Structures are given as C-alpha cells and as structure tokens.
Amino acid sequence: MTPQLPFLLLLLALPLPIRAGQPFFVYSPDKKMVAAWVDTPLGKDVAEIRSIVISQVGQNRAVAFSQVSFPRNTQAAWSPDSRKCVLCDAPDNGNVNFWHFVGGKFPGDPWKVTEIHPMESLCLAHEKIQIHGTPLWRPGCLEMTWIDDETIGMLVSDNDGEYRLIVKISDPNNPVITKIKDRMR
DSSP, X not given: OOTHHHHHHHHHHSOOOOOOOOOEEEEOTTSSEEEEEEEEOOOTTSOOEEEEEEEEOSSSOOEEEEEEEOSSEEEEEEOTTSSEEEEEEEEETXXXXXXXXXXXXXXXXXXXXXXXXXXXXXXXXXXXXXXXXXXXOOOEEEEEEEEETTEEEEEEEETTEEEEEEEETTSTTSOEEEEEEEOOO
C-alpha cells in the first residue's frame, strides 16, 4: 500500500460539506436596491430553506425585508421608478404569498412593507364551487411585470386555469381578473 492511499481513503470517508445554492438577484432599475434569495441545505435530516431579502446595494446595505421559506417559486418585480417592488413567494403548492414594498422619499428612509392578496377572489371562487372530492386550491404565480408606476400585471394559475391580473397598487386586493385559459382536467 502506498503511503498516500490511507490518506485518500480517509478523505473519502469524511462527510461532504453542505453547499448552498447559487444566489439569485433582481436589481431595481436604478441598481440601488436588490431582491435576492438563496437556497441552503441544512443537512440530511432537515429541510432545505430559502432565505429571501430585499436590501440596499452598496456600503449601507440596510435590509428592508427578510423571510425564510422553502425553495419552490420566488419572484420579484421592480417598478420603473425603483421605488416599489412586488415580491411573490410560493413555498408549497397550496400557498402564494405576495408583498408590496414602497421606498421612502429620501435615501435612508425606511421601506413600507405590506402583505397583499391579489389572488384572494380566485381562492374564494374555488371554495364556492368545491364539492366532495374536489382537489384543494393550488395557486401559482407565473409572471409579474410592472405596467406603469402604479400598476402591475400578473399571470397566475390555479386548478381551474390561467388568469391575467391587473393590480392597482392603491387597491391590490381587488385586481381586474381575466381568465385566459381553462385548465385541462
């Protein structure tokens, strides 16, 4: 046996280090803020987590928001003026969380964070038609795009189809909803 072989066998017996996933960044148009998330395995007996932050970029790097979730579907969309952001996180196939962020008028002002519910009316409609044996509501957010500084368009889905939502940030829980595709059953 060569002298290096026991050392190589020892290296093979050591547990492999846990490696985090690659971080994902969505910068505001002015590059002064960022929404970012990264997946982190915590070991073989613990679920993997997703850490989500919205933070200033540069020397200050003040955190406006942080959330721990499960790795599935996270999206962020910044308004053209960089003062607003909508964040979507769907940690499982029965839940979609949305937050709306508004920056202060001056640099260093705190960001206002509001949880919003643009898909609530779709959920309520599904509950009304639900009968014995009907599957649970399974929402998803496919895409978010700012139309202007006050309006965001969302492409969302659920058990019943795909929908285009036009969400006014002044009234985010009452979007204009257009069904664009039936779900094939």
